[in-house]
Amino acid sequence: MDCIFCKIINKEIPGKIVYEDDVCLAFLDLSQVTDGHTLIVPKSHFDNLLEADDEVIAHMLKVAKKLGNQLVEKLNAKGMNVLTNINETAGQTVKHFHIHLIPRYNEKEGIQITFEDRSSQVSLDEIYDKIMK
Ligand code: AMP
Ligand code: ZN
Numbered sequence: 001m002d003c004i005f006c007k008i009i010n011k012e013i014p015g016k017i018v019y020e021d022d023v024c025l026a027f028l029d030l031s032q033v034t035d036g037h038t039l040i041v042p043k044s045h046f047d048n049l050l051e052a053d054d055e056v057i058a059h060m061l062k063v064a065k066k067l068g069n070q071l072v073e074k075l076n077a078k079g080m081n082v083l084t085n086i087n088e089t090a091g092q093t094v095k096h097f098h099i100h101l102i103p104r105y106n107e108k109e110g111i112q113i114t115f116e117d118r119s120s121q122v123s124l125d126e127i128y129d130k131i132m133k
Pocket of ligand 2 (some may be wrong): 003007096102
């Protein structure tokens with residue numbers, strides 16, 4: 001499979017690897033949205049979180065906590081965004097499941113996730129019924 005993250009995992013192309021174990025690998029994101037921007041990827045290929053193995057996901061979240069604390073401590077980050085994109089609609093560009101750790105130093109950095117309030121335009125009851133029935 002022609003997957004850039006599988007190539008980093010298999011050491012076919014270089015990556016600035018900051019963590020590795022039997023299940024997953026973490027390396028610096030090339031784009032460095034903020035200093036220390038890191039990706040955690042499973043060693044087995046899954047396209048995204050919704051397709052990944054439950055135990056692998058649980059393990060990766062533990063690694064996210066450990067690495068997140070390391071980034072806060074070593075880089076003096078004041079906060080962090082932990083996120084994963086699923087499919088192109090949500091901004092996924094590499095189809096190998098990955099968790100972004102994006103350390104935050106101030107509120108004016110090059111990452112913007114805004115939550116628009118649409119509560120006056122939609123019905124919570126209708127949406128709830130669609131999900132639950
Ligand atoms: P996403 O948009 O959630 O799929 O994120 C993919 C991320 O992978 C982007 O932030 C890219 O900067 C990053 N990326 C792509 N290729 C590489 C690479 N060879 N090494 C490190 N990061 C990469
Ligand atoms: Zn892959």
